[in-house]
Amino acid sequence: MHEMSLCESLMGVIEESAQREGFTKVTRVRVEVGRFAGVELPAMHFGFEVVARGTLAEGAVLDFDIVPGSAWCFDCGQTVELENRMDPCPVCAGVRLQPTGGTEIRLKDMEVI
């Protein structure tokens, strides 16, 4: 359940932005989540609802943009796109793969008042 602390960090970024940009209410938040980021989206929704309560983001809609995963294949030495973390390499069918992309969790933008 580290989604809870991710949501607390997310709230921290939102509140810093609010101070900088001078808005007082957030109605929509868009977060980019990599396929390999190790994040459970339902847990993020739940966590966000909890940590946003009583803040300027209370009731805000949380949207996710899913970023495809990529990995470095140790067998054929290429970067390949992967649907699932445990899929074999689509080029050489090797199974020793190191994720290189799709591990990010970023706050992209927000709709604010």
Place this chain on the structure above:
Amino acid sequence: MCTTCGCSGDGATFEGGDHAHPHGAGHTHGHAHEHSHDHGHDHPHPHEGEGAHADLNYGSGPARAHAPGLSQARMVEIERNILSKNDAYAATNRARFAQDGSLALNMLAGPGAGKTTLLVETLKTLAGTIPCSVIEGDQQTSHDAERIRATGTPAIQINTGKGCHLDAHMVGHAVEHLGMHMGGILFIENVGNLVCPAAFDLGEKRRVTLLSVTEGEDKPLKYPDIFEKADMVLLTKTDLLPHLDVKVDVLEANIKRVAPQAQILHVSTRNGQGMPQWLDWLKGERRALLDALAAQAQARADMLRAAE
């Protein structure tokens, strides 16, 4: 105000170290809260190398914010990594470890894999040769820090409360309390958890993931994140193998699949298997770190002399 980050506390308590203060509750960074480190409180002073008492408890929620506005909706682009704050603290920790020539290791495993037992045996062997210190992360209790201190090694306990992992901010504070030795090894024993600690960089030089052979051969496939960034995977409790149906070759193949770059060692604190190799690895990593830092310092000294 705390010198690591200027924070006014995390509702945190440390246990151990030569100086301890409870951090105020209900805090979030970036807000000008009133601050009060309570330095005047009673605490027993260290005796026989034992640290003073004070727990560091985390688990407070986010700050409150005022939300009265009613104007036109607009879009604000942020483009910021949610973990950027943790990563910034991790970078600060890393710089501090480099300054001290300290080899910091993030020790990860599920509960009961034998992290503390391995540490205790390791510390006993290294005693008197390499200065070591330990940060213990648990949700509750200071049992582990007490076990470590019994070996004569300075240790500080972080209690995360409901938190399921350590973060770089907590570690920064712990280091402040712990006091570091030049050229030492800092073992950071993360909260026992095969999932959450993986995402949080603590500023460590190396990641060591432990998995006991009793946990079964499919764990690396079920919980790849915790193995993925490991530099070393220790298979612990190997003395139990004769009593188990676990297939070690399958287990190793599964580790290599998710962490192709990691070294794998079989260790048992009971019969001593793999302990010399583990200690050699530690010494080798420390030597490599000190050599690299010395070379950097030398290069800088040469540069400064050339500019004379």
